[in-house]
Amino acid sequence: MSYILTSCFWYFLKHSSIFSSLLRPDRSIFLLRSLFQELANTQEPLVEETNKNQEVVLALYEALNTRDVETVHKILAPDLEWWFHGPPTHQFLMRLLTGASSYDSFRFEVDPLSVTTFGPTVIVEGCDHSRSISWVHAWTVTDGIITQVREYLNTSLTVTRLGNSTQSPLSDYNPPSSSSSSTGEITSVHCPSVWESSFSNRVGKSVPGLVLAI
Secondary structure, three states: OHHHHHHHHHHHHHHOHHHHHHHOHHHHHHHHHHHHHHHHHHHHHHHHHHHHHHHHHHHHHHHHHOOOHHHHHHHEEEEEEEEEEOOHHHOHHHHHHHOOOOOOOOOOOOOOOEEEEEOOEEEEEEEEHHHOEEEEEEEEEEOOEEEEEEEEEOOEEEEEOOOOOOOOOHHHOOOOOOOOOHHHHHHHHHOOEEEEOOOHHHOOOOOOEEEEEO
16 A cells, blocks of 8 residues: 555656656756855845945054044044943043044054954954953944944953844743753853954953843
């Protein structure tokens, strides 16, 4: 009986207009190529936007290093939102952007050693060895203009990605068993780590840690 059913199945498969085209090697290759091309086309706009955002941020660092004030003003939004974590005396980037310190009397190394982009968020990391300072800048780029920057000095930063939570509302939340860590479980499911700073351990001292959710 099973042999008869199997034979009928393969007979239908070979004579079906849909499945018969798939059984042809040339047709299968064509369909696979079409599928991959469609997937590539859907990714192109996102990749292009990511590259542009990174180029904008790198252009800012170049303008800072070459003292191109005009380009700096073009790239930064007039109402730039700035957030800082670190010693108050180490607000070097803002002093440069606002002109509170002249380039001749003050010099801070802003050469990026690591650049990572997550859509509109561009994470840049560097280290000023002369001052034993590690820094991380998290820029937000909107339509080719930088609208926000988060500056971290001597801080170990972890970037997490906020996902679509399928968890029930808080009132209906069932806590995990005592044998597991609730914080670790929530983080691994809903806020996976996508980036960690790597130069904060080079300053020769213990530094605080922060999490940035994007």
